[in-house]
Amino acid sequence: MTAYPIPRPVSGDVVDLILDDHRLFETLMREMRDATADREAARAAFADVLVAHGEAEETEVYPRLEKKTDDVDAEEVHHGEEEHAQINEALLALLECKGTDTQKFDDAVEKMNEVLQHHITEEELTILNPAREEVSEAERATLGEAFVAARSKHLDAGAGSVDNVRALVKKAHDEGLLPAEGE
Template sequence: MTDYAIPRPVSGDVVDLILEDHRLFESLMREMRDSTADRAAAREAFADVLVAHGEAEEHHVYPRLEKRTEDVDAEEVHHGEEEHAQINEALLALLEARGTDTQKFEDALEKMNEVLQHHLTEEELSILNPAREEVQEAERRSLGEAFLKARSEHLDERAGSVENVRRLVQEAHDKGLLPAEEEDS
C-alpha cells in the first residue's frame, strides 16, 4: 500500500494553511482518478484530511471569522456548513464504493470532485479573501494554531473512517443541513 503522508504543520496563517489543504485535496483527487495509483490509499488519506479539515474549520475558524470580518456573516457560515455536509455525503458514497476499479467508485469520485470544487472556489472567494483582507496577521496566526490543533486531533481519531462519516452525514440530516432522505417505496 502506498503511504500518502498528510502534512502536519504546527503553525501558520490560517488562510495559507486552508489553501494548502485545498491543494492537497486536489492532488489526492488526481491520485484517485489515476488507475495506476494506489487509489484505496489515496481515498483513505483524502477522507481523513478532508473530514479533519472541515471539522476544524466549522468549529474553530468559521465562528471566529464571523465575529471579525464584515463579509463573513452568519449566512456565509451556514452556507459553508451546508457545503461541508454535502461534501461529507459525497465522501460517504465514495467510501462505500467497494473496490476502486468499479463504475460506482468512478461515479462517486466524479460527484465528489463536483461538490468539492464548488466549495473550494466559493470558500476561497467569499471567506478566505475577506479573512486575508480584514483580519490582522497575528489573529490569522492564532486561528491557524487553533485550526491545526483541531485538525491534528481529528486526524489522530481517523476522522475519515466510514463510521465517522456516516455519523456526520446523519447529524447533518438531523440538523436540516441536508435534504431529508427519500423513503424507498
C-alpha cells in the same frame, strides 16, 4: 497509515493552511482518478484530511471569522456548513464503494470532485479573501494554530472512517443541513 502522508503543520496563517489543504485535496483527487496509483490509499488519506479539515473549520475558523470580518456573516458560515455536509455525503458514497476499479468508484470520485470544487471556489472567494484583507496577520496566525490543533485531533481520531462519516451525514440530516432522508 496510508502511502500518502498527510502534512501536520503546527502553525501558520490560517488562510495559507486552508489553501494548502485545498491543494492537497486536488492532488489526492488526481490520484483517485489514476488507475496506476494506489487509489485505496489515496481515498483513505483524502477522507481523513477532508473530514478533519472541515470539522476544524467549523469549530475553530468560521465562528471566529464571523466575529472578525464584515464580509463573513452568519449566512456565509451556515452556507459553508451546508456545503461541508454535502461534501461529507459525497464522501460517504465514495467510501462505500467496495473497490476502486469500478465505474461506481469513478462516478463517486467525479461527484466528490464536483461538490468539492464548488465549495473550494466559494470558500476562497467569500471567506478566505475577506479574512486575508480584514483580519490581522497576528490573528490569522492564532486562528491557524487553533485550526491545525483541531485538524490534528480529528486526524488522530480517524476522522475519515466510514463510521464517522456516516455519523456526520446522519447528524447533518438531523440538523437540516441536508434534506431529510428520502426527500
